[in-house]
Every structure is written in structure tokens, then in C-alpha cells.
Amino acid sequence: METKPDLNIDRSIGDFHYDVDYEFDAGIGLSEKTIDYICDVKKDPDWIREFRKEALRKFNSMPMPTNWASHDLDNIVFQNIRYYLSQGTEPKRSWDDVPEDVKRTFERLGIPEQERKFLAGVEAQFDSEAAYSNIKAAVGEQGVIFVGSTEGLHKHPEIFKKWFGKVIPTGDNKFSALNSAVFSGGSFIYIPPGVKVKHPLQAYFRINAENFGQFERTLIIADEGSEVMYMEGCTAPKFETSTLHSAVVELVALKGAKIQYITVQNWSANVFNLVTKRGLAHEEAEIKWIDCNIGSRLTMKYPGVIMKGRKARGEVISIALAGDGQHQDTGAKMVHAADETTSNIVSKSISLGSGRSTYRGLVQIGRHLKGCKNNTECDALLINTESRTDTYPAITVRGKENACQHEASVSKISAEQIFYMQQRGISKAAAMSLAVNGFVNDLVQQFPMEYSVELKRLIDLEMEGSVG
Amino acid sequence: MSLKIENLHANIGDREILKGLNLEIPKGEVHAIMGKNGSGKSTLAKVMAGHPDYEVSIGQVLLDGLNLFEMEEPDQRARTGLFVAFQYPMEVPGVTIANFIRAALQARLPEGEELDAVEYYHHLYEKMDMLKIDRKFTSRAVNEGFSGGEKKRCEILQMAMLNPVYAVLDETDSGLDIDALRIVSEGVNAMRGPERGLLVITHYQRLLDYIVPDVVHVMVDGRIVMSGDKTLAHKLEAEGYDWVEKEILQQA
Ligand SMILES: Nc1ncnc2c1ncn2[C@@H]1O[C@H](COP(=O)(O)OP(=O)(O)OP(=O)(O)O)[C@@H](O)[C@H]1O
Ligand SMILES: [Mg+2]
Numbered sequence: 276m277e278t279k280p281d282l283n284i285d286r287s288i289g290d291f292h293y294d295v296d297y298e299f300d301a302g303i304g305l306s307e308k309t310i311d312y313i314c315d316v317k318k319d320p321d322w323i324r325e326f327r328k329e330a331l332r333k334f335n336s337m338p339m340p341t342n343w344a345s346h347d348l349d350n351i352v353f354q355n356i357r358y359y360l361s362q363g364t365e366p367k368r369s370w371d372d373v374p375e376d377v378k379r380t381f382e383r384l385g386i387p388e389q390e391r392k393f394l395a396g397v398e399a400q401f402d403s404e405a406a407y408s409n410i411k412a413a414v415g416e417q418g419v420i421f422v423g424s425t426e427g428l429h430k431h432p433e434i435f436k437k438w439f440g441k442v443i444p445t446g447d448n449k450f451s452a453l454n455s456a457v458f459s460g461g462s463f464i465y466i467p468p469g470v471k472v473k474h475p476l477q478a479y480f481r482i483n484a485e486n487f488g489q490f491e492r493t494l495i496i497a498d499e500g501s502e503v504m505y506m507e508g509c510t511a512p513k514f515e516t517s518t519l520h521s522a523v524v525e526l527v528a529l530k531g532a533k534i535q536y537i538t539v540q541n542w543s544a545n546v547f548n549l550v551t552k553r554g555l556a557h558e559e560a561e562i563k564w565i566d567c568n569i570g571s572r573l574t575m576k577y578p579g580v581i582m583k584g585r586k587a588r589g590e591v592i593s594i595a596l597a598g599d600g601q602h603q604d605t606g607a608k609m610v611h612a613a614d615e616t617t618s619n620i621v622s623k624s625i626s627l628g629s630g631r632s633t634y635r636g637l638v639q640i641g642r643h644l645k646g647c648k649n650n651t652e653c654d655a656l657l658i659n660t661e662s663r664t665d666t667y668p669a670i671t672v673r674g675k676e677n678a679c680q681h682e683a684s685v686s687k688i689s690a691e692q693i694f695y696m697q698q699r700g701i702s703k704a705a706a707m708s709l710a711v712n713g714f715v716n717d718l719v720q721q722f723p724m725e726y727s728v729e730l731k732r733l734i735d736l737e738m739e740g741s742v743g
Numbered sequence: 744m745s746l747k748i749e750n751l752h753a754n755i756g757d758r759e760i761l762k763g764l765n766l767e768i769p770k771g772e773v774h775a776i777m778g779k780n781g782s783g784k785s786t787l788a789k790v791m792a793g794h795p796d797y798e799v800s801i802g803q804v805l806l807d808g809l810n811l812f813e814m815e816e817p818d819q820r821a822r823t824g825l826f827v828a829f830q831y832p833m834e835v836p837g838v839t840i841a842n843f844i845r846a847a848l849q850a851r852l853p854e855g856e857e858l859d860a861v862e863y864y865h866h867l868y869e870k871m872d873m874l875k876i877d878r879k880f881t882s883r884a885v886n887e888g889f890s891g892g893e894k895k896r897c898e899i900l901q902m903a904m905l906n907p908v909y910a911v912l913d914e915t916d917s918g919l920d921i922d923a924l925r926i927v928s929e930g931v932n933a934m935r936g937p938e939r940g941l942l943v944i945t946h947y948q949r950l951l952d953y954i955v956p957d958v959v960h961v962m963v964d965g966r967i968v969m970s971g972d973k974t975l976a977h978k979l980e981a982e983g984y985d986w987v988e989k990e991i992l993q994q995a
Contacts, residue, residue: 686836690795691833692833692834692835694792694793694794694795694817694833695829695832695833695835696835696838696843697793697816697817697818697821698792698793698817698818698820698821698826698827698829699818699821699826699843699844699846699847699850699901699905700818700821700822700847700850700851700905701818701846701847701850702816702818702850703816703818705846705850706818709835709838709842709843709846710835710836710837710838712837713835713836713837713838713839713842713884714836714837716837
């Protein structure tokens with residue numbers, strides 16, 4: 276029985292935008308000048324300016340990964356993108372200070388009353404700077420740092436500098452290089468040793484300008500024995516021209532720490548969503564990515580965990596929904612670099628209409644290691660015959676004392692099954708929602724309640740839209 | 744008030760399967776259709792329900808005067824009061840019986856109204872008990888891994904829950920064991936009444952021993968060629984279909 280509240284998210288949420296008075300705008304295109312502009316506005320320290328410029332050089336020298344990835348990437352025109360846009364550099368402190376139009380945006384996003392209360396302890400990014408940032412008093416008292424990335428690097432340079440760019444090197448891939456060159460926004464979080472943060476930390480952010488790429492950069496460090504859950508949700512308005520979103524998220528779980536990073540993304544159909552997410556798990560630490568991708572033109576995202584210490588654990592739970600004309604290219608990367616490390620990957624994809632899902636998995640267990648385990652399950656659901664799905668599992672297990680288990684399945688919801696459900700009085704959209712929700716149900720239950728409700732609602736909306 | 748099928752022609756691809764079928768089931772009556780394999784019995788049920796593979800070229804089906812073919816989507820026809828217990832029920836992976844029937848009932852409520860969950864489960868368990876279906880089935884995916892007989896029982900459970908005005912039962916008896924046949928028949932009989940019309944498709948008299956029909960029709964090659972009372976079924980059981988075909992030829 277469900278007693279969950281109804282979120283009433285409006286279908287039209289992806290189709291609006293408000294005029295924003297952009298105080299700081301780097302203009303269109305990307306060059307050293309753009310970077311100088313960003314550094315000047317953000318008052319970046321010199322090492323960051325150098326870091327950004329070095330990243331730009333790498334970005335320019337690296338080819339597009341179209342040798343293995345979608346050729347649609349070639350349609351991104353980097354010189355037509357606006358790389359920096361700010362609503363003012365200082366994050367706003369209290370709800371009263373939040374501009375009316377930003378509040379209106381939250382309203383349109385359908386964030387329920389219940390969650391608005393939550394916003395008191397939320398880092399909400401509006402365009403590239405945090406428009407609203409207020410750490411819940413309780414969290415602050417525990418010594419937790421929860422600020423925007425800019426504030427993090429200004430006020431906590433000793434922790435920031437130690438880990439920034441260490442989990443995901445600038446040149447990891449072309450898009451991590453791009454992000455490193457122009458990043459702004461995102462969160463910086465530090466959890467002191469032994470602190471278990473009770474409330475999930477949340478961030479809402481969205482794209483709100485044509486041709487404006489959003490390049491947030493998040494760094495979370497959980498010190499020894501600490502625990503934290505971070506939730507990220509996005510929704511973007513629809514525009515005629517393509518929008519680029521390319522985030523980098525780095526997680527560091529020190530000995531015995533636990534980090535859960537939860538994402539629910541509902542991008543409009545013109546967004547390129549190219550994200551690099553990776554965590555470094557030290558001894559007995561645990562990193563879990565729960566990732567749900569709905570919408571976008573092309574999503575490429577393969578959250579990873581490097582299990583660096585003995586008995587570290589990594590997990591990726593992902594749901595991808597590729598609607599008509601969309602391509603979800605998602606997966607997971609598990610690098611076992613110590614004995615007795617275990618990883619688990621559960622991936623479910625849904626392809627609708629001409630939508631396409633690709634799963635890419637990478638599991639590495641070195642020859643010299645003992646007692647490592649990986650479990651990979653990847654299931655695809657195809658709704659109607661045009662849909663396609665591809666699975667590219669790359670599992671490299673060396674060494675006899677390690678175990679790997681891989682299961683994959685493809686199921687189809689045929690016209691015949693939809694007809695059967697319709698014969699019971701259920702509309703086509705509701706029938707598809709039922710099937711999809713049934714398919715992802717076991718994973719959805721791992722999301723915190725308000726997210727699982729939102730997710731279910733998003734799936735319903737997606738199905739309504741696909742029936743047209 | 745009736746379910747009235749008039750001069751129905753339907754084809755799949757360019758093959759005509761229903762070739763001018765006429766049949767009327769007045770509300771309150773139970774009719775049976777018998778006929779050889781491939782004569783078009785299941786096709787009739789699916790065409791009425793709006794299966795996307797079939798195309799209706801001529802004819803209409805009136806449900807209490809409402810033209811079913813004016814309703815584009817199968818779910819509209821279902822909500823108007825038509826139910827089909829299928830010969831081969833589909834498996835719906837991932838969707839539990841409880842959620843499935845609940846969604847079907849919810850779809851019949853006006854916008855904004857929520858089905859009362861407690862009442863729903865009460866009602867569901869009552870019907871399951873009547874059909875002797877283990878309550879554990881509520882959390883199993885619809886028809887997935889069900890035995891042949893379990894599927895048929897589950898179709899009748901859905902019918903009992905959805906309370907249609909007219910129901911077509913397509914070979915509900917096939918696959919049922921002796922006890923199940925009796926239990927399911929009792930369930931169907933409990934739904935007989937002045938407010939409902941039933942069309943039972945079967946090959947065997949033994950079902951009609953339990954669900955005694957008011958009228959029996961014989962279907963040959965996409966048409967109803969003969970109708971009679973329950974004794975017609977006995978004659979068919981005893982003598983097969985050859986004499987029917989001869990009789991038609993003589994008439995022609
Ligand atoms: N999808 C299809 N493609 C081609 N022919 C079909 C299709 N569906 C049904 N038919 C044909 O239509 C005819 C009627 O089939 P139908 O299932 O209605 O028969 P039936 O009277 O229900 O038979 P049975 O007693 O065996 O259940 C058969 O010859 C069948 O092969
Ligand atoms: Mg049949």
C-alpha cells in the first residue's frame with residue numbers, strides 16, 4: 276500500500292524560463308580570455324587560474340571520444356556555448372534574500388511544501404553560482420562544511436587543494452578537461468571524522484539560459500568513520516538549441532567512511548549531459564552511487580569507484596530512461612585496487628520509441644589481489660520495436676582468488692501486452708507506466724522517499740508524453 | 744439492452760477471418776459459442792476488444808446501443824463495460840496482480856478520486872477466497888510463471904473485480920483441473936444476473952454442465968451458422984461438427 280504524497284510535478288516544467296538579469300556573463304565561446312574573465316569575476320587564486328588554463332590546453336588537444344561513443348557529440352559547437360554566467364558572486368544566505376524569480380522557479384519545478392522546508396538546509400544552485408546557500412545549523416555544529424565550490428576553495432584551501440582533481444585528473448577525458456577549465460558552482464562538502472550526517476544534503480540546480488553550459492564541480496570528502504548522503508536533482512527548461520551540461524563529481528571516503536550520492540535527473544530533450552563521477556574508497560570505506568537519468572539528447576555517465584583500501588566497497592545503482600530520440604549511454608566503472616574489495620552494479624534501462632540505451636561496464640580486478648568480488652546485473656526493458664539497447668560489459672578479472680558474476684536480461688513490452696492491459700481499462704500511458712515502474716521498482720525503493728515519489732511521477736509524465 | 748454484433752467483417756493483413764457475423768446477447772443471458780479450431784472465435788473476442796492487429800472492414804458492435812468501434816482505444820471499450828477473459832492471457836513482467844487490478848479499478852474512477860486501499864484489499868481477498876486463489880498471488884507478476892490453470896483463474900478474478908456489463912470468456916475451461924473447473928464455474932455463475940450478459944467460448948460440454956447457457960451458437964468460418972438451446976451443445980459433443988456443415992450446405 277502506498278501512502279506516499281503526490282508531488283504534482285507539472286509536465287510543462289521543462290518548457291519555461293524566466294528572464295534573468297545576468298550580472299556576470301562571460302559571453303559566447305571558449306578561449307584563455309574566457310578563463311581569465313571567469314577567474315577575475317570569481318577572484319580565483321592563481322593556482323586555480325593555472326589549473327584552468329592547463330585544463331583548457333588538454334581539452335583543446337584531446338579528440339572527441341567518437342571512436343567509441345556516439346557521433347552525436349560532433350554536433351556540439353563549443354564556440355557557440357556560454358561558459359560562465361552568474362547571478363552575483365555571493366551566495367545568498369537566507370530564504371528572504373532569495374530573489375522572487377528564483378523562488379518562482381522552485382514553485383514551477385513543483386518542489387512540494389514538504390521539501391521546501393528542506394530547502395532551509397539546502398544548497399540550491401541557480402545557474403552557475405549558488406543562488407541560495409544555507410547550511411542547516413545542526414549540520415554546521417557538527418563541523419560539517421557544506422558550501423559552493425568557489426567558497427570551498429576560498430575558505431578551506433587546505434582540504435580543498437589536497438583532494439581537488441585527485442580522483443578525476445583533468446585529462447581523464449575531454450569533458451572532465453572542459454569542466455576543469457570552466458567549472459563554477461557545485462558543492463564542496465567535508466564531513467569530519469566520525470560524524471554521521473542524519474539528513475541528506477541536497478542541491479537543486481538547473482540550466483536557465485540558452486546555449487549556456489553548466490559545469491558544476493562537486494567535491495565531497497568524508498573523513499574517517501563518517502557518513503553522508505548527498506542528493507542531486509536537476510530539471511532544465513527546453514530550448515531550441517542544444518545545451519551542454521558537463522559536471523565533474525569527486526568523492527573521497529577515508530577509512531571506514533560511507534558516502535551515498537543520489538541523482539535524479541530529468542533533462543529536456545536538447546541537453547547533452549556528459550558527466551564524470553568517481554569516488555575513491557579507502558580501507559573499509561563504502562561509496563554508493565544511485566543514479567537516475569531521464570531525458571536529455573545524449574547522456575554519457577559512468578559513475579565509478581576506485582577501491583583503494585582493503586575491504587572497500589563500491590556500488591552503482593542506475594536507472595536510465597531513453598525516450599523518443601534520446602540516447603542514454605550509461606554504466607559503471609569499478610576498479611579493485613586492494614584485497615577483499617567488493618563491488619556491485621545494478622543497471623536498469625528503459626528504451627521507448629526511437630530511444631536508445633547503452634550500458635558500458637568496466638570492472639577491473641588485478642592479478643595480485645585476493646578475495647575480490649564483483650556482481651553485475653544489467654537489465655533492459657524495451658517498449659515497442661524501434662527501441663534498441665546495447666550492452667558492452669568489459670570485465671577484466673585477473674587472479675584466481677577473485678569472483679565475478681554477470682547477469683544481463685532484455686525484456687520487451689509488446690503491443691500485445693499493452694493491449695492486454697488496456698483491455699482491463701488501463702490507458703496506454705498508464706499501462707506503460709505500470710510496466711516501467713514494475714521493472715524499476717526494486718531499485719526505486721533504494722531512493723529516499725521523496726525521490727522515489729518524484730521518480731515515479733517523472734516516469735508517469737514521460738509515458739504520457741511518449742503516447743502523445 | 745444487449746451486446747449486439749451486426750454483419751461483422753474483420754481481417755488480419757489481407758486475410759478475412761470474420762465474414763459477416765451476427766449475434767445478439769441480451770443483458771441477463773448467457774450464450775455459448777462452439778466451433779472448430781480456427782473458425783474465428785478468439786478473433787471475435789479480440790476484434791470487439793480492439794486488438795491492434797485486426798482491421799474491421801464492415802459491421803458494428805453495439806454495447807447497450809453504444810458503438811464500440813467509435814471508441815479508438817481498447818481501454819475506453821473496457822471502461823464502457825466489455826471484458827475479455829483471454830484464451831492465452833499475456834504475461835506482464837514486473838506488474839503485480841494487486842497493482843494491476845488496482846490500476847484497472849483506479850482507471851474507472853473520476854479524475855482526482857483515489858481508490859481506498861483498505862477497502863480494495865478487502866474486496867480483492869474476498870474474490871480470491873471465492874476462487875480459491877492463494878493470497879500470495881497478489882504480489883506475483885501478472886501471469887508470469889503461472890500454470891495454465893492459474894492464468895485462467897486469474898482472468899476470472901479480474902472479471903470479478905472489474906464487474907463488467909458484458910464479458911467474453913474464451914476457453915476459460917481449458918487448462919483447468921476438475922476441481923478448478925467447478926470452482927471457476929461457481930465464480931462465473933455468481934456473476935450471472937439481470938445486469939450482465941456473458942458469452943462463453945468453449946469446445947466442451949463439461950463447462951456447459953456447470954455454466955448452463957440460455958443459447959448455444961455454432962461458428963463456422965467466421966459466421967454464426969446455427970443457434971439453439973443447451974441441447975445443441977449435447978448434440979455437438981456427441982456428433983461433432985460434420986452434420987452442421989452438411990445441414991448448411993443443404994440449406995444453401
Ligand atoms: N496474427 C495472425 N496472423 C495470421 N493468421 C491469424 C492470426 N491470428 C489469427 N489468425 C488465423 O485466424 C483464424 C481464426 O483464429 P482464431 O484464433 O480466432 O480461431 P479460434 O476459433 O479461436 O480457434 P481455437 O478453437 O483453436 O481457439 C485461424 O486460422 C488463425 O490461424
Ligand atoms: Mg481460440
